[in-house]
Amino acid sequence: MNRRWRFQLGALGIMGACGLLPLVAEAVTGSHNMSSRAPGGQVCIVCHAPHGVPKSPLLWNHELSIVNYSWSDWTKTTGDTTLPTNIQSWSGSTKMCLSCHDGTVALGALADGTVFNSSKMTGHNLITTLSGDMKGNHPVAVPYPYNRVKNTYNGITTGDLALTSGWVATPTKVKIYSDAAGGANNRGIECSSCHDPHGTTNPNYLRDSTSGSAICLNCHTK
Numbered sequence: 001m002n003r004r005w006r007f008q009l010g011a012l013g014i015m016g017a018c019g020l021l022p023l024v025a026e027a028v029t030g031s032h033n034m035s036s037r038a039p040g041g042q043v044c045i046v047c048h049a050p051h052g053v054p055k056s057p058l059l060w061n062h063e064l065s066i067v068n069y070s071w072s073d074w075t076k077t078t079g080d081t082t083l084p085t086n087i088q089s090w091s092g093s094t095k096m097c098l099s100c101h102d103g104t105v106a107l108g109a110l111a112d113g114t115v116f117n118s119s120k121m122t123g124h125n126l127i128t129t130l131s132g133d134m135k136g137n138h139p140v141a142v143p144y145p146y147n148r149v150k151n152t153y154n155g156i157t158t159g160d161l162a163l164t165s166g167w168v169a170t171p172t173k174v175k176i177y178s179d180a181a182g183g184a185n186n187r188g189i190e191c192s193s194c195h196d197p198h199g200t201t202n203p204n205y206l207r208d209s210t211s212g213s214a215i216c217l218n219c220h221t222k
Helices: 001-018 021-025 092-102 213-219
Strands: 187-189
Touching: none
Parallel strands: none
Antiparallel strands: none
């Protein structure tokens, strides 16, 4: 057993002895909890690791896809905001989500080459085509008109035709991200703006209910 796994399993043992393991197991619910098949029965290791990961953001431990993502059916939103032509170049969380949900990477493929589950995403949970076409999906990695003004996110600025009065100024139940620029007007949305990957009481990991279009009305006023 290599040193990395000894460390992980040792940490798992300490957590169990301290009575913390049930809390960790409950932190991720539904199909995202793959602890029954993961090394050492770990929950977090499928997506995160404290050491030895390729990149620091989120300490991401799942193998990333090499597919380039784009939309084949449109290049801009109705508000003239440009869609990202290569989400691979963005450091936000969307490409982490797509490392499972594009169907090209094994669900149990870790950054160090370990594969504990060779199955790949299929069916309604598959977000893109295998070639990375995001057609038919809500824009991600794009600016949100936070405070109803133009924002720049992922190098993209809110389009001139965007109806800034048609947006909630400061959404609370969905997660609005800040990009590396870190300014007041550098806010945007990712997959995890609407979906909490660790689990919620709503279907499909949604941060709010679909009843009455509540999840949509967190951002859209019409």
